[in-house]
Amino acid sequence: MPELIDILIARYNYWVVICLMMIGLYAMMAKNNLIKKIIGMSIFQTAVILFYVSIATKHDASIPIIGHGHNGHHAIHAADYMNPLPHVLMLTAIVVSVATLGVALALAVKAYQQHDTLEEDEIIEQLKTEYLSQ
Amino acid sequence: MSAQFPALIIVVPLLTAIVVNIAGWVRKSFCFPLALAALTVSFLSAIGLMGRVMAEGDVIYRMAGWDPPWGIALHIDHLNGIILILISLVAILNMIAYRRAVADQLTNRLGAFYSLYLLFVIGLMGIVITGDTFNLYVLLEISSLSGYALLGMGGGRATLSSLQYLFLGTIGASFYLLGIGYLYIVTGSLNMADIAGILPTLESVSVIKVSFILCIVGLFIKMALFPLHTWLPNAYSHAPNPAASLIAPLTTKVMIYVMIRLILTVYQPDFTFIQMEIAELVQWVAVIAIVAGSVLAYKQNKLKRMLAYIIVVEVGYMVGGFWLGNAAGMTGAVLHILNDAMMTLCVFLAAGAVMSRVQFDKFEHLQGLFAKMPFTMIAFVVGALSIIGVPPTCGFFSKWYLISGGINAGHYAFVAALIISSLVNVLLFFRVIEIGYFEPFNTHNGHNHHPKPPMQEASLDMLVPLMITAGLLIAMGIYAHSLVTRFIEPAVLPSLLGSL
Numbered sequence: 001m002p003e004l005i006d007i008l009i010a011r012y013n014y015w016v017v018i019c020l021m022m023i024g025l026y027a028m029m030a031k032n033n034l035i036k037k038i039i040g041m042s043i044f045q046t047a048v049i050l051f052y053v054s055i056a057t058k059h060d061a062s063i064p065i066i067g068h069g070h071n072g073h074h075a076i077h078a079a080d081y082m083n084p085l086p087h088v089l090m091l092t093a094i095v096v097s098v099a100t101l102g103v104a105l106a107l108a109v110k111a112y113q114q115h116d117t118l119e120e121d122e123i124i125e126q127l128k129t130e131y132l133s134q
Numbered sequence: 135m136s137a138q139f140p141a142l143i144i145v146v147p148l149l150t151a152i153v154v155n156i157a158g159w160v161r162k163s164f165c166f167p168l169a170l171a172a173l174t175v176s177f178l179s180a181i182g183l184m185g186r187v188m189a190e191g192d193v194i195y196r197m198a199g200w201d202p203p204w205g206i207a208l209h210i211d212h213l214n215g216i217i218l219i220l221i222s223l224v225a226i227l228n229m230i231a232y233r234r235a236v237a238d239q240l241t242n243r244l245g246a247f248y249s250l251y252l253l254f255v256i257g258l259m260g261i262v263i264t265g266d267t268f269n270l271y272v273l274l275e276i277s278s279l280s281g282y283a284l285l286g287m288g289g290g291r292a293t294l295s296s297l298q299y300l301f302l303g304t305i306g307a308s309f310y311l312l313g314i315g316y317l318y319i320v321t322g323s324l325n326m327a328d329i330a331g332i333l334p335t336l337e338s339v340s341v342i343k344v345s346f347i348l349c350i351v352g353l354f355i356k357m358a359l360f361p362l363h364t365w366l367p368n369a370y371s372h373a374p375n376p377a378a379s380l381i382a383p384l385t386t387k388v389m390i391y392v393m394i395r396l397i398l399t400v401y402q403p404d405f406t407f408i409q410m411e412i413a414e415l416v417q418w419v420a421v422i423a424i425v426a427g428s429v430l431a432y433k434q435n436k437l438k439r440m441l442a443y444i445i446v447v448e449v450g451y452m453v454g455g456f457w458l459g460n461a462a463g464m465t466g467a468v469l470h471i472l473n474d475a476m477m478t479l480c481v482f483l484a485a486g487a488v489m490s491r492v493q494f495d496k497f498e499h500l501q502g503l504f505a506k507m508p509f510t511m512i513a514f515v516v517g518a519l520s521i522i523g524v525p526p527t528c529g530f531f532s533k534w535y536l537i538s539g540g541i542n543a544g545h546y547a548f549v550a551a552l553i554i555s556s557l558v559n560v561l562l563f564f565r566v567i568e569i570g571y572f573e574p575f576n577t578h579n580g581h582n583h584h585p586k587p588p589m590q591e592a593s594l595d596m597l598v599p600l601m602i603t604a605g606l607l608i609a610m611g612i613y614a615h616s617l618v619t620r621f622i623e624p625a626v627l628p629s630l631l632g633s634l
Contacts, residue, residue, distance in 0.1 A: 028301055041304050048308050052315055086318070089268055093311065096275045100304055103279050107286050107297040114293060127291055 020047035158245010209265030213625035309352030316345030357389035360423030379482035420454025463539025480517030
């Protein structure tokens with residue numbers, strides 16, 4: 001049992017990511033309001049971004065900026081600096097998730113204009129009656 | 135010039151997508167020629183590239199001259215060369231066919247439509263051409279986002295369907311991204327060729343397994359494999375015709391290509407089929423997908439919705455065939471990617487042509503169509519025969535490879551599912567053909583003579599691409615053997631040698 005707790009504590013960043021992902025998934029599946037679903041989607045994507053950010057960290061490491069990099073000829077130890085690549089990747093992924101959020105909100109606004117409601121079951125009900133009356 | 139082909143394929147339509155949007159405000163008549171010109175450049179570059187690959191072997195294009203693994207490389211071999219040609223060809227044919235319909239229906243959103251159209255095609259071509267796993271994610275989202283917007287353009291029921299597609303599509307893409315993250319933890323690289331070199335030397339297999347499962351599940355959602363297919367029928371059947379017949383042939387097929395690329399190039403076949411121990415499971419999922427998709431397709435009473443469920447069945451064919459893990463099954467899966475894109479385009483174009491004349495929603499409205507629109511219906515019949523798998527058309531040959539792959543692997547349930555679904559397809563399409571051919575248009579009760587309805591064919595710019603597509607179905611059937619030996623076997627066989 002103590003080993004298990006050690007593992008839980010040592011890998012706490014992964015557990016945070018997993019919890020956030022599950023919260024996001026739950027909101028997307030169980031919530032009826034379209035905006036709440038969109039918020040869930042955003043949480044889900046943020047969890048993946050946090051995962052990438054957390055894998056870049058190292059113990060006792062500095063930010064990936066090399067001081068006096070231009071004039072010094074001293075050797076640089078990669079272990080002294082965090083890995084900048086996942087952060088750079090996540091800049092792109094954040095842009096992607098913002099774009100997804102924008103498209104999703106635009107579609108939700110359009111659905112609201114058409115149906116005067118954001119509750120998914122009410123929209124489906126309206127679509128059904130519309131379909132039967134055709 | 136020819137050295138820059140890989141960049142031209144993506145850059146020209148990308149820049150034109152911006153210009154087209156501006157042209158939509160200035161002068162609407164510029165939009166179509168501009169977009170068509172950009173896609174033609176892509177198409178010709180893709181053909182040129184394929185020529186180079188055949189003559190010199192794989193082409194690796196270094197973006198801005200940076201070598202991989204630091205720079206981003208575009209990698210073209212036999213497999214994605216032929217799929218690049220396919221994507222640009224489908225996009226061009228569809229764009230010409232719906233020129234008039236788009237100009238009539240989306241008059242004040244013309245610039246936006248063509249801009250999204252180009253972005254969608256660029257996204258897919260980028261996915262196919264890139265040699266970098268993270269780049270693949272970004273391009274996947276470019277094509278998905280423009281796809282959501284295109285499908286949502288229909289208004290009415292399309293809005294909610296498109297939003298539901300967006301939720302599931304985002305989950306799929308995020309799973310893929312997470313899988314790539316796990317791969318990055320153990321390899322420290324994002325370049326596909328680089329990862330392929332590092333993976334066999336690693337010992338922490340469980341992380342690789344997790345990453346593999348996350349990537350593949352993400353792709354299964356994106357390609358609408360059966361239990362994860364729920365977004366597809368609504369999204370495709372409520373969408374406007376020009377968008378649906380672009381997205382339906384291409385999205386699922388490109389996602390299957392990504393799965394094949396990951397398995398053949400990144401993870402290697404012997405890891406996938408021997409160490410993972412999930413091949414059997416995936417084959418059974420594919421069998422269920424084929425049978426369930428056929429049953430669901432049979433229950434539909436609207437043409438476009440029935441065609442959407444047929445796509446679910448076809449995804450089952452390709453996934454099942456590929457996961458059989460032998461050369462015949464893989465060849466059949468890759469050949470079926472090409473064939474299925476063309477035949478889906480053919481039947482969706484024919485449905486669009488019919489809908490441009492008859493405002494139909496259900497099968498009853500198809501009565502007497504053979505007298506009214508003979509050429510459209512001939513093309514539809516060719517597409518239908520190809521989906522069923524009747525010999526002169528291309529569908530037969532890929533099914534032949536898939537079935538022989540199933541027999542080689544001893545997986546008779548897959549073979550049986552293929553044959554049953556072909557029989558169900560016969561029922562599906564002959565129901566449509568029977569209504570169109572034998573049931574007369576406007577039945578007058580008590581009158582025995584029906585005046586022959588006047589011919590009301592679809593407009594010529596719709597009919598010509600439709601005829602070309604139908605002709606290609608037969609031509610691809612006749613030249614199926616050289617397609618396989620020239621393009622597909624060089625792509626599939628080398629990665630199978632030495633393993634398995």
